[in-house]
Amino acid sequence: MEFAGIKAIVTGGASGIGAATAQLLQERGAEVAVLDLNPHQAPPGTKAIHCDVSDDATIRRAIEEAAELLGGIDVVVNNAGVGAQGTIEANDDDEWHRVFDINVLGMVRVSRAALPHLRRSSHAAIVNTCSIAATAGLPQRALYSATKGAVLSLTLAMAADHLHEGIRVNCVNPGTADTPWIGKLLSTATDPAAERAALVARQPHGRLVSAQEIAAAIAYLSSPISGSTTGVDLAVDGGTQALRLRTRRAGGPQSASTASRPAAGRPAN
Known part of the structure; x- marks a missing residue:
């Protein structure tokens, strides 16, 4: 119960990663x-609380309402965001502005409005979903x-700016997560089963990341017991970013390290 007495806000907290957090x-x-x-x-x-992270006035009202209901704010989880697909040719200027306005400026607006409350906290932390x-x-x-x-760079700059105010700033970097957004993405594919298999194959541990696993990483980064962790981008991706594994041949011999344990996501027989 390391969060006893902690007051937290989670944007985009009604579904997916936000709800799990x-x-x-x-x-x-x-x-x-x-x-x-x-x-x-x-x-x-x-x-x-109703909030639209693309509207500064709405955010400021929501932050003040949250602070009043909770009795302060110690933790801000900037999770609200939207997805986008395609190469640079696929989206026009308006869509580029819209997605940046939500995914980047949304975090700026929420954090900016919450700073006065965070400065009064003895365990202040901001975690951005990158x-x-x-x-x-x-x-x-x-x-x-x-x-x-931009969110990654913003996180590092914020961590530097607010360290001496006692506010830690970190971000979590999920791999492909099993969330409603991915569900919508798959539903538009010509072959949803094949598209899902391709997303799974991209991750070395052989499955999509769960919202609960990402929530656990966010909880660690925002916890009062993690007071020396700031300016960190924590990957929760099954090894996608850091590992370069050999391709395993179907029916081929397993290494000693893999032969003794079940495949990821599968129970032992």
């Missing part, structure tokens, strides 16, 4: 406010990758 922080003792376009879908027990798209070149993700690259 809000639930986990609450289970570990935090009081949580969910800021979302669909607050009625927020996890039970949280304070549900992506391995910020650190690895992924096909058909030009716009999305550009926004997440």
